Amino acid sequence: MSYFENDGLSLYYEVHGSGLPVVMLHGGAVSFAGNFGGCGWIDPFTARGLQVVGLDARGHGNSDKPHDTAMYGTDAFTRDVIALTEHLSIERAALVGYSIGSAIALHLLHTHPRRFLRGALVATGDGLIGYPPRTFPEILPMMVEAVSREEYPEDLPPQAAAYWTFATNFSGDRAAVAAGARADYPPCSIEEARSIDVPVLVVSGDGDNVLGTAARLAEALPRGEYLEIAGADHFSLALDESVQKAVADFLK
Secondary structure (H helix, E strand, O other): OEEEEEOOEEEEEEEEOOOEEEEEEOOOOOOHHHHOHHHOOHHHHHOOOEEEEEEOOOOOOOOOOOOOHHHOOHHHHHHHHHHHHHHOOOOOEEEEEEOHHHHHHHHHHHHOOOOEEEEEEEOOOHHHHOOOOOOHHHHHHHHHHHHOOOOOOOOOOHHHHHHHHHHHHHHOOHHHHHHHHOOOOOOOOHHHHHOOOOOEEEEEEOOOOOOOOOHHHHHHOOOEEEEEEOOOOOOHHHHOHHHHHHHHHHHO
16 A cells, blocks of 8 residues: 655555556545546556556545544645655646546646646536536535434435445545535636646536536636536446546547
8 A cells, every 4th residue: 555645644545557647536525446446447547558546535545534624625635636746756647537526636737737738527517617506615515414424314315315325435534524525625717727728528427416517617628528428427427437438548
């Protein structure tokens, strides 16, 4: 198991294959293994000559889990990704972000343009650039409510209750997940999105009732391409082999 240090935290990562590094940023309440590694993402990438760099975000998986909300948010997660690339001496990489990981990836693409060659935003939505009703400030309280329960929250909508299960099974510390979900994840402005001059694939499921769909996000990106998967929801995209292959082909 491999770790690096940032902001006084021990953070877990793993590397598979060789070639262009692709840093993978998982969704909330899970881990690299729960979102990518155990869902079949590694082989399609390594088979195409891409190197998978998987990070367990702070508060998740095998990484340290502070309970202080000030330790989380877009800026904190961004610092961890940059620190990981420096730890591995990666000068330029591609990015894959899933759900809240897509918000971090989008932020990295416009704040660190020299470090990232391409990107893919998966299980994402127009709320990333401020379109209501599915911005993170509007939807994260649902996650906080779910993971703060001592027992499975049967009274909550299934898409909310799922986060209790994810946090219990993959992150192992629901208080840390709740602290992270209370942090600040401001939307990227349309002007910031328009400054991103690298190819970006945007993938949504037409049945996503967490972040919705993302045609306007893709349109705001100068080199954005949009892929909408019929019948897919926010969680099923992680297991969709057609999505895995489309993202790997795009980044290759």
